[in-house]
Every structure is written in C-alpha cells, then in structure tokens.
Amino acid sequence: MIWLTYRQHRAEALVAAVLLALVGLVGVVEGLRAPAVAASLGLPCGTGSILPGTCQGPLDQFRREFGWLSPTLPFLFILLPALVGPFLGAPLVAREHEFRTSLLVWSQGVTRTRWLATKLLLFGTALLAGAILLAAVAQVAEPAVSVTPMIWYQRIEWSFPVMVGTALFALALGVFAGALTRRVLAAMLIALVAVGLARAGVVTQLRPALVAPIVTSSRRTIPPDAWIVSSGYVDADGRAVPIERLIAANNEFFRSGSQRSYNSDDYLAEKQGLYFRAAYQPKEREGIIETAELGLYVSIALALVAASLWLVRRRPA
C-alpha cells in the first residue's frame, strides 16, 4: 500500500513540494535580508535616529523592495494549507470511482478500510511535515512582511498548529466530499467552498470565543498587548446600549463640563447607568488559543475520516 500510495500520488507530492520550496525560498531569503535593509534605512521609525513624521521616505523605499511580499506571503500562508482539500483530498476516493479503478484496487488482497487508512496516514504525515516547514518559513519571513514585529493575535494564522490543523481538516473534508459525490470536479468545488466557509467562520466567529475571553468592566484592567475581541456599553440589566443612546450620553458628558472631575466611563456609569464592557484575550493565551483551534480542526477531521471510511466500506464500489 505504501508503494502504491507513493506511485499514485508522487506527481501531487512533487507539485506540493515545489510550491513549498518556492514559497520557502522567497520567504527565507527575503526574511533574512529584510532586517538589515530596515536597519540601514533607520526603520522602524520613531525609535532611532529618524523622528516620527519624517519616515515616509525610508518606509516607501522599504516597500519598494519588500512591498510585494506583504499581500502575497500572508495570502499563501492561508491558501496553501486550505488547497489541500480540493487538490489532494477530493480526488483521493472520487478519482478511483470516476475511472472505475475502485473495482481494480478493491478486488486485490487489501481491505478497503486498510486501503483508505494507509493513504490517509501517509497524506497526514506528509502534511504534518509540510505544515512545520511552512510555519518555520512564516516565522523567518515576518520581517520582510512587516517592519515592526507583528501583533501576536495577527500571527495566529501563521502558527504551526493552525496551519497543520487547517491542512488536516481540509484533507478530511476533501476526502469526504469525494467519497460522497464520487465525482472529482464536484468534490473539488464542494471542498473549496466548504474549506473557505469553515476557515472564515473559525477566524471571525470561533477564534475569539473558543477559549472564553476575559470580561471586564474597566479599561484599565486590560493589558496593553491584549486582543480585545469585543467592547461596548451595557445598561444595568446587561443589555447592549443602542448607539443613539450612547451618543446622547456622551454629548451630555461634554455639555455638563464634567471632563475635569470624571473620565467618561465613570461618568457614564454613575450618571447615565451605562457600563463599559469588554472581552479580551491576554497575550499569555496565544498558545492555548492556537491549540484549541488545532483541537477543533482535528476533531472535525477525525469525524469526517470516520464518515469517509463508512461510505467507502458500505457503498458499492
């Protein structure tokens, strides 16, 4: 089975390796070069010899050299693991059905369970290695993408757990779509759309809340490097305050001339019954948030693998 898997998928493996190598080469070379270039230009601004406001020139010069990387590389770091779904996962089972080679390979002396399990295991191992490499490239390439170090919660996307989680999830989703539709093109489209939607859902909805954020009613308790996932005002019953009400209350605050004795939050709380509420993730949680996301991806992937095995075993070849 190992030989067959290699022989059948070596072209895909080669394409994936070449893509990874290209991204890696550009990322590493430029990433290693960028700090020296930035230093010679006096970047980042405001900390060294150049005063704030006068750094547009050096910044432009830095961007002329590295600017093309800042949309490209982050895009690739998100795209490459996701593309595993439509391009590696979807054809895995669907192609065998479409070319009827399912009848050939499943009538040799290997059960379908072992056939699929071996392939998934080998693909999973390769993806693990690929994700480690890609995350390492992201680490090295960062100075070429951003002059100042990136904020930790923007780097979650670039972390190894999220990259490997995405890749494994995408693989399982593609395989499942292929086992379900038995058509390569249909499975690829489904995998592409589903992985895209799932990723968007995770980034916007689940990532801030997967590990319950810390809720506070005082701005002062929020650490400066925290990721504020939501903030606003609530009334005494805990309901969100409509924006009109908030504007009116703020106008009231300025009109009353209370700025000297109050800060606005205290004024709003005491005089208007509007309380500040924010939810945030402290920086120490970086690893926990990434691991939780990995756990989510892996558990969904395992469920999809189980469903695919069931489909492959139970449905006619």
Place this chain on the structure above:
Amino acid sequence: MSLAFEAIDVTKKFGRVRALDACTFSVPAGRIVGLVGPNGAGKTTLLHIAIGLNAPTAGRVEVFGTSAAEDVLTVLSRVGFVAQERPLYRGFTVGETLELGRRLNARWDAAYARRWVENAGIALEQRVETLSGGERAQVALSLALGKRPALLLLDEPLGGLDPLARRALLQELMSASTESEATVILTSHEIAAIERTCDYLVILGRGRVELAGDIEAVVGAHLSITAPPRYEDLIKSRATIVDAQRAERQISALVRVSGDVQWPTGNGLEVRPANLEELVLAYLRRARAERTAK
C-alpha cells in the same frame, strides 16, 4: 465435488428495481462457466457481490464456502477478477501494474504474471494509456492471473475486442484454466464464444436463474421442433415447452425432454437437436414474457 461458487437466494434491490431476485445456483469446481443474460439481468451485480464490491439486500454468495460479507480477504485471495471496464491506472507502466499486484496480494506469482504479458507481446516498460484495447484486456487478465486464483471472474472479457484479440484472449483463458486448474466464470453475449470455450452454462434472465448445468447435458436435453399447430398436444405430452412461437400454419417450439423420447415421423413434424444459441434465446424470451405478464 466441491463447489467453487454458490449463489443462495441472492436478492439485490436498487431502489425499487430488483437487479437480482432470489437468484440461486451453484458451480462445481474446475468448470468454465458461461453466464449469459440480457443487459440488466444482474450478471455484473452478482459478480460484484461475490467479491464484496457490492452487498446483497438478502441472501449470500459463497466462494469455496466463504462469503465475502463475512471474510472478504479469504475470498479475495482466491479470486481473480476483471471488471467489465478493465480498469487500470493509466499513468502506470505495465510493469508497475504487475508490481501493484505483487504489493497488494499475499500470494503473487510474479514470473507467471510476467509471462502472460510477454506472451501477448507487451513490453513491461509500456505505459497503460498507450495500450490498445486488446492489450489492456491482456494486462488486466495477467493481473488477475498473477494471484494464481482458484476462481477467475471475468465480466464481459470479450467486449470491445476485435475478432483476433478475442480469439487470442479465449485461447489464453483456456490454457490458463487448464494450467492452474482454476474455475472460470465469464459473462458474455457471444453465444458462439461460450459454446467454444465453456462447459457449463448459467442463464440469468432479469435477476433469476432460468437454467444452470453442464452444456452438453443441457443441449442434449433440448429439441427444436417445427410442426403444424395440431401437433401441440402431442408435443406437450412428450416434452416441456420452454418457448413456442405460433403462426397460423406452424408452431416452432423449443422443448425440454427427459430421457429418450420417440416421435412420430412425417406429416410435417420436424424434430432436431437444439443448438445453444436458440436454447439461450428461448429461455431469455420466456423470462421476458413471464416478467411482462407479472
């Protein structure tokens, strides 16, 4: 005598359609079996069920006493199967195709498989996608033979082949089955080819077995009769009519007899031994008439 293949009350429904309907027959070991029937009779489904590529709705198929539903690996280790589409990996070379057989089967006779390919004049370095239809059939057969199977299941092995390639494949098949004492079950629409190659016949008409038995015995037990209509009662008293076509002045019937039956001579009554083709046609016509009536 041991049974190589046994279908026991096999029923397979696809939605509301019954592809197989309580299909029951058995094949003794060592036979070359022709499995005939119209398109959609359930031949392919039956072969797929035998090796676990499909599951029956009810009933079971046993290969040398083992059902694929219970122990698929034992069944697969004994069966060489060539599907109707003769699927092969297009990007593989012929040599890699045989390597697949070696890697995926516990028992594999590499020299034997290679010999079949080379005898057919196919180079191991050739890529599968460059092969002709006949060569593909040969490679697919070699892959099945490399397992040294006790039972060879061939779904339409002659389909799409030119007469020369057909002849070559049939010859190979016959020598392979004698050489390794394998039982062969092949499906085909080519009655003439079956007559030349097979010694056992199974007629499948719309999911049911119409007839199963040794070809010589089967042919010997059937007669083709043409006579004026008034002889119909006489025919019925001495034989069982399988299928009859009645015209105003003549009835032509294919009948089954048991033992030696005496027939009056003359007066337009013509009795002659049936040939395989008209026999098969008669059973298939009867099957269709019965199903339509139902």
